[in-house]
Amino acid sequence: MDNEIIANWKNLGVDAIPADAYIWYENNWEHDKYEHTHIRYQLTYVEEGYQYFHIGTQIYLVPQNHVIWIPSAREHRTTSNAKTVNLMLILFKTVPENPFYGEIHVFKAPAVLKEMLRYAAKWNQRLQEDEEHTSFLNAMCYSLPYFCEENEFLQIPIPIDQRLTPVCDYINTNYKYNFDVSILAELAAMSVRSLQRIFKQETGITVQKYTQLIRILKSIELIDTQQYTLSQIALMVGYKSLSAFTASYQTIMQCKPKSKKSIS
Template sequence: MHVFAAPPVLKEMLLYASKWNKLDTEDQEQTVFLKALLNSLPNFCNESRFLEIPVPEDHRLIPVCDYINSHYQESFNVSDMADLAKMSVRSLQRIFKEQTGITLQKYGQLIRILKSVELIDTRQYTLSEIAFKIGYKSLSAFTSSYASIMKEAPKAKKDIIF
């Protein structure tokens, strides 16, 4: 999965398309428009910075990822994660890194940052509120983590697509 900043033209195209009715019959104009949008998406992805969340193929790791995705605001215990995966801590850490290219801790950080991007987009919370909602103990810790992933400081408004 990739999350990236949406250029204004892409945002407007998606907003335009989202207003269409979901009809069972095919509309020629909508089909042409959506095909153009679909053909352009790779270019938007290549031109933009994005956040990539790796997904492991090993089925034993899926409960671990599901748990982290559902409990991102909490600290997790690697031993508990190993129990979920039905393997030793060492095997979990090794296999997770092989499958995703990142550690469990980095995966948790990416999920938190992804959630923060969603919350920033709602424009309902301050950055401090978002930091605490996603499990950081301080705004500075959140800001540092966000900047290390997104290569910029968090801002109160962000145009993104999921």
């Protein structure tokens, strides 16, 4: 590699990379947690673990075997408490003319996309490109809208109305317990009816759906620790039975939960 190109890249960031599409694949990923932005469009594939992307007024969970598409110049930061996070980033300088590329998308990577990503890993951190590199990654980028079967429940909405902040905080802290919505209404200093209406208006989902979402997102974190069986996790996140947890998980994640711990 050209030492001058590498020096420019480190000083100026990813936008200085000459290749139209740049691949960065790494095990035990440790990304800076500060907010940052770049002109390039970003595709991130979570091969192992999970990661949260904080973008504007939304937090997006990207679990294992999922991808997130982030449009150009969109400020973002990432967080994760996963034991191990293996990621692949592909940063595109140019994309096809399609409304898809101007919006954020989170979806499960289908088998064909996972195989394409595995193959593309051979160009990891290559600053220059050749004909195969260019043609292959252009084809992948062009195909993304056809691979996308979006899961809107992987978005954690953050209400702007400050009266709802203690409500969300309470749910995030007490998700494992069954609580009456009247408690939340008292925290927001409004009637139950007003809370239900304003919460749905601010977040796009009901208080009950928000609670379900938080429970399932917490279960993903617990599954990743490899310390608990699914039955244990079901109780830890507030479900009375494994069957109830499995049904709820399947509603959100569109697949059944799989424990990484064997029952001894």
